[in-house]
Amino acid sequence: GNSVTQMEGPVTLSEEAFLTINCTYTATGYPSLFWYVQYPGEGLQLLLKATKADDKGSNKGFEATYRKETTSFHLEKGSVQVSDSAVYFCALGDNYGQNFVFGPGTRLSVLP
């Protein structure tokens, strides 16, 4: 079945450092890929998405490119801020049944 693998956390960075959170997936067909973010005490929010190969999703300085050849959707940000501290979830949406499958999440802490 469909599955998502993320790099283990927690990740601790200093403000303005470069961020990469790795995500790889296994799926049948051509899924849509998503990054969700969960800030402390809040619900899950969509951060960005990509619906086909080579698409780049971007939002709030974060980017991720849908790489079909490597089945990856790594999240990157050039300069993180303290306010980016949260848990980040990579997710896969099966376009046939819209079965959203989530990775285990990566906790990011950004220190001033």
Added chain:
Amino acid sequence: EAGVAQSPRYKIIEKRQSVAFWCNPISGHATLYWYQQILGQGPKLLIQFQNNGVVDDSQLPKDRFSAERLKGVDSTLKIQPAKLEDSAVYLCASSSGGFTEAFFGQGTRLTVV
């Protein structure tokens, strides 16, 4: 646009008791999901509805969990009887289908003691 509404926000029950959660999805969204998120883990899909029909309930522990979506709008998830390991946040989400994302409610935090 109103988001996904869930209630209650918090619930504490004793093991072997029953509990129910309610979800009202975004208006017009045909797809509704219930997820279980145990502390420190990613959300796990329990059941997915398309309108009022079940699309996937393969990970729903059917001996104790049940869910319904009458009239294809709001939904309830019930646990009877509850076990200690059911302590988690129960998330409801909805989607309009196709290539769109799922929108999540704030969740219900269940503690079973």
